[in-house]
Amino acid sequence: MKISLRDQIIKQEGTTFPSKTYTSIVLEPAYNEAKQQFIESMLEIHYAHLIMLVEQGLVSKEEAKKIAKAVANLDMENVKSRRYTGEFEDLFFEVEHSLIEDAGDIAGNLHIARSRNDMGIAIYRMTLRKKLLFLVEKALKLREALIELTKEHKETVMIGYTHTQQAQPTTLSHYLNAMTDMLTRDIYRLQAAYKTVNRSSMGAAALTTSGFAINRERMKELLGFDEMIDNAWDAVAGADYIAEAATAVQLSALNLGRSMQDFLLWGTQEYGAFLLSAPYVQISSIMPQKRNPVSMEHMRALLSSVAGDCQTVLLMAHNTPFGDIVDTEDDMQPYIWKAIEKLGGIYDLLTSVLLTMEVHKDVLLKRAKESFANVTELADTIVRKDGLSFRQAHHVVSSTVKELMKNGKLSLESLTLELLNDQLRILLGKESNLSEEELKQCLSPEYFVQIRDLEGGPSPSRMDKTIKVRLEEQRELADWLNARKENLSTATFEVKNIISEFIRDNE
Numbered sequence: 001m002k003i004s005l006r007d008q009i010i011k012q013e014g015t016t017f018p019s020k021t022y023t024s025i026v027l028e029p030a031y032n033e034a035k036q037q038f039i040e041s042m043l044e045i046h047y048a049h050l051i052m053l054v055e056q057g058l059v060s061k062e063e064a065k066k067i068a069k070a071v072a073n074l075d076m077e078n079v080k081s082r083r084y085t086g087e088f089e090d091l092f093f094e095v096e097h098s099l100i101e102d103a104g105d106i107a108g109n110l111h112i113a114r115s116r117n118d119m120g121i122a123i124y125r126m127t128l129r130k131k132l133l134f135l136v137e138k139a140l141k142l143r144e145a146l147i148e149l150t151k152e153h154k155e156t157v158m159i160g161y162t163h164t165q166q167a168q169p170t171t172l173s174h175y176l177n178a179m180t181d182m183l184t185r186d187i188y189r190l191q192a193a194y195k196t197v198n199r200s201s202m203g204a205a206a207l208t209t210s211g212f213a214i215n216r217e218r219m220k221e222l223l224g225f226d227e228m229i230d231n232a233w234d235a236v237a238g239a240d241y242i243a244e245a246a247t248a249v250q251l252s253a254l255n256l257g258r259s260m261q262d263f264l265l266w267g268t269q270e271y272g273a274f275l276l277s278a279p280y281v282q283i284s285s286i287m288p289q290k291r292n293p294v295s296m297e298h299m300r301a302l303l304s305s306v307a308g309d310c311q312t313v314l315l316m317a318h319n320t321p322f323g324d325i326v327d328t329e330d331d332m333q334p335y336i337w338k339a340i341e342k343l344g345g346i347y348d349l350l351t352s353v354l355l356t357m358e359v360h361k362d363v364l365l366k367r368a369k370e371s372f373a374n375v376t377e378l379a380d381t382i383v384r385k386d387g388l389s390f391r392q393a394h395h396v397v398s399s400t401v402k403e404l405m406k407n408g409k410l411s412l413e414s415l416t417l418e419l420l421n422d423q424l425r426i427l428l429g430k431e432s433n434l435s436e437e438e439l440k441q442c443l444s445p446e447y448f449v450q451i452r453d454l455e456g457g458p459s460p461s462r463m464d465k466t467i468k469v470r471l472e473e474q475r476e477l478a479d480w481l482n483a484r485k486e487n488l489s490t491a492t493f494e495v496k497n498i499i500s501e502f503i504r505d506n507e
Helices: 005-013 020-036 039-056 062-074 076-081 091-103 105-111 117-150 172-197 216-222 232-237 242-265 294-317 326-356 359-371 375-386 390-406 415-430 438-444 445-450 460-504
Strands: 157-162 163-170
Touching: 005 020, 020 039, 020 076, 020 326, 039 062, 039 076, 039 091, 039 105, 039 117, 039 216, 039 460, 062 091, 062 105, 062 460, 076 172, 091 105, 091 117, 091 294, 105 390, 117 163, 117 172, 117 232, 117 242, 117 326, 117 460, 157 460, 163 172, 163 375, 163 445, 172 242, 172 460, 216 460, 242 294, 294 326, 294 390, 359 445, 375 438, 375 445, 415 438, 438 445
Parallel strands: none
Antiparallel strands: 157 163
C-alpha cells in the first residue's frame, strides 16, 4: 500500500516539537550563533538583574548567593561546544535549566520581572555595540593611514577626473584627503548608530513592564548602556536600531567601493599610477607578465557583499508587525555581524595595500603636463590679464584647444602664444597681453595646484593646514572610542565586584 505524502512527512518530521526540518533550518543555526555570540552578554544580564533584584528587596542575599554561584559555575567554553539536541527550544531555556539544576528552584526567581523579550533585545544590543566599536577601531586605523599618505603625496601632481574624463590637475594628496573626509562621515554615522543601539530594554519584560518594583535605571547602569528605552512596547518592538546600524555599514561599503573602482583603474598598465606590493598580487597561470591586483578585486567584491548583507537586514525588518520580533531577529542579526566583520577586514587589508604600494609620481606628472587639463587656469589668467569676461575667455581657450586637436596636436606643449592670439583675433579682434613666460607658467600643472590655496583646495600649503585639522579630528575620534570602551569595561568591573561580594558573604 502506497504511503500518503502526509504520512511520509509525519514520519520524516516527527510528531513532537521541534520538527526535523524546523530544527535544521531555524533552531539549530540560531542556537549555534547564540552560543558563540550571546553567552557572555547573557551571563552579564543574569548578574546585573540579580544585583538589581537584591537591591530592590525582591531577592534575599542568601538566595542571590546560591543563584550567583550557579551562574558562575556555568562553563562558557563548554556551552560554546554544545550541540543542539532539541531538548530545549533555544540557548535561553537551556541555560535557565542548568541554573535550576545547580541552585534549585530558587534560580527561577532570576526571572522575576523579566521576559525573554526584553532580555533578548538587550543581548542583541550588547552584542552589536561591541561589533560597532570594533568597526570604528578598524576605520580609524584606515583613516590614520590615509592621513599619513596625504602628507606623503602633497606634491604628487595628477589629473583629476569628472565624467571619467580628464578635468583639472590636482594631487594624490587631495584625493586621499577626500577619501579621509568621506570615511570620517562613515565613522560619524557609526557613532550615531552606536548611540541608538546602546539603550537598555531591560525592565520592559514582555511588553508592559512589570508589577514588581524593579529599577530599570539601575539595570541600564549595570549593563553599561548610555540610555534607557522609555516605552516598554518600543523596547521590545523597535527594530530601527539594527536597521540604522545596517544602513551606516552599508553606506560605508558603498562609499569605499567607489574608490576601489578608481584604484583598480589606476593600477592598470595603461594608467600606470601605482604598483601593488608583492603580497597583494597574484600571477597568471598562463601569462608570465601578469600581476593581477586580486587583493583589490576581492575587496571590491566583498564590499558589494557587505552592502547585500545589510540590505538583507533591512528587508527582513520590513513589514514585520510592531511587536516582539525576537525570533525574527535571531535570523536577522548574523547578517549585520557578517557585514561588520567583512568591512573591518577590508579596512585592515586596504590599509596594508595603500601603505605598501609604489606610486609612480613621474608618470602622473608627465601625464598632467601633456594633457589639456590645465587650460582652466589659462582662461582664468586671460580674465585677470586681458580684462575679458570668463565666458569670453572660456570660448577663446576652447577654440584654441579645438584647433590644436584638429591638427593632431594632443597636448599643451603645442599651445603657443601665437596660436592663442590667432584665436583672440578671430573671435574678439584683439591680442593677449600675456608674455611667453606667463603663458608657460599658467599651463604648468604644478602652478595650477599651487595657486589653488582656498579652503578645500589641493595646494601643498592648504593641505598642510587641512592635515592638522584631520589629525585633531583623529584624536577626538580615538577619544570617543576609548571612552566607550572604558564605560563598558567599568560597568562589567562593577558587576563582577558586587557578585563576588554576594558569593563571599557568609563563607
